[in-house]
Amino acid sequence: MQSITALLTQKIANAFLACGYDKEYGTVVFSKTAFCQFQCNGALAAAKRHKRNPLDIAHEVNATVGQQAFFTVDVVSPGFINLNLADDFLANYCSQMLQLDQLGFEPSLNPLTIIIDYGGPNIAKPLHVGHLRSAIIGQAIKNTARFMGHTVVGDVHLGDWGLQMGMVMAMFIKSDEHLASLINQNRTEALAAYPIAIQDLETIYPQASALAKQDNLFLAECRWITAGLQKGNETYTALWRNIVRTSVADLKKNYAKLNVDFEEWKGESDSQPVIPSMVDDLRQRGYAYLSEGALVVDVALPTDTSPIPPLILSKSDGASLYSTTDLATIIQRKNQHDPDYILYVVDKRQDTHFQQVFRCADKVGLTQPDLRLEFIAFGTMNGKDGKPFKTRDGGVMKLSLLIDLIVAESQSRLQTVSTSTISAGSEQAAIAQVVGISALKFGDLINARESDYMFDIDKFTAFEGKTGPYLLYSAVRIKSILAKAVAKQIPLSEAIQVNSAHERALLLKITELYDVIHSTFEKRMPNVLAEYVYALANLYNSFYHESHVLNEVDQAIQRSLVSIMSLSLKCIETCVGLLGISVPDRM
Known part of the structure; x- marks a missing residue:
């Protein structure tokens, strides 16, 4: 299905066009205020360009839109065009979401081929906490891109040479x-x-x-x-x-x-056969030259505000560097996959390296005709001292140890909040593993990708606030109620109703899913999706506390409430699934 913002934008954009303005002014977005559900601010921008009063333009557009069956328009000073959906339309839209695969999300009409380079572990070395962010951010971006219909290849890019x-x-x-x-x-x-x-x-x-x-x-x-x-x-x-x-x-x-996987387990060694011919080609075409014994390529630009050193292809002893391997890997990936994008999910401290590699690739023609290279930079996970997370003795903590710590803490907390009786032993351990991984991953992904954040095990494993356990607890509670509804033979309704402000707010948030998924991918920011699903869970819990699903006497309303719960669960499970988090059947 088309997103609601796309449907509204089409109507408002056509009205702008009919009034003699560019269609681009008609973009409609979800409102961030309580005054309306959706908003268009295009009249303000159009007023600047056409030297007119924005309020007059907004009224002109409103008059052209006319009366609509599925939404109303209200013009507010200084020129905002506020929109609200009819409850019947909202209910019908959400009913369709519940019945369709992928909640009705339509795959991209122009699917891309994308390679995501994430993980980056070294052979013969254990994973440590510094490997966490690349793995789970890369996986979340990959999951989201694939959900949108793109062809995605995840490559771990092993350090297996040298x-x-x-x-x-x-x-x-x-x-x-x-x-x-x-x-x-x-x-x-x-x-x-x-x-x-x-x-x-x-x-x-x-x-x-x-x-x-x-x-x-x-x-x-x-x-x-x-x-x-x-x-x-x-x-x-x-x-x-x-x-x-x-x-x-x-x-x-x-x-x-960590629910992280890769389609390719290639390493630096795989690019070695390409390097000799690549280096010879760059020398013959005049891009590479000797400087103090090393073979280099200039990548500085006249517009640079700070010095950018040349990219070194090989040292004076003939040894290749990471930059050489990365360039050769681009050639391999082009030959094998012909990608539209290659995304590198790497610590932001590697910015200069990738700036050099990308500039060199552009300069020598490796990105022609339309390959785009992107550095998906991320910040560090820090301890309470504000420095990169370490063990108590100052060493680098193994990732497996960090996982064990957070799973153990989650298991301890589970005993105080369980929604059902869980037998001790393997089942309890398996659930604690799922909850612990949710705590670790969501505690990371809720942060803006490029920001550093502080690892706080008490905060991450809490069952309230912006945490993975809170989301899982919300989802499992829905599963429990739906199971009771099945036992009472309460069917899902084909026609969801809107009977309260809490229901309206929840359903509106659910319809925002399409826009959120697009934004998450376009910005390469999993925290957009993480923030959304947390807000959705909050709205669901407000709805839940105001509803009496199992005791509702009106059967049509009761079936609608059960359907809203089922749709909420599907939406939450879809979101956390894209973030690489599993939902247990019970906790």
């Missing part, structure tokens, strides 16, 4: 005599199947990093192995693939806890 891999492999060889013997004997099949525990991987890299800083011979060995791997040495490649496979299996398990 010196860090040589260090991990060198440390494994140094600490495991049997593994070292397999390397010396070039036993590639045995190396590919060699048992590697994820716990070993998590301890190996810190040990290797510390040793490389103290022992030049070990560092030289790391570089030797790295060079061998990059040249295609079969022995090192077999071990490397084993390490990557083990690490990816653990990453998938941890991402699954």
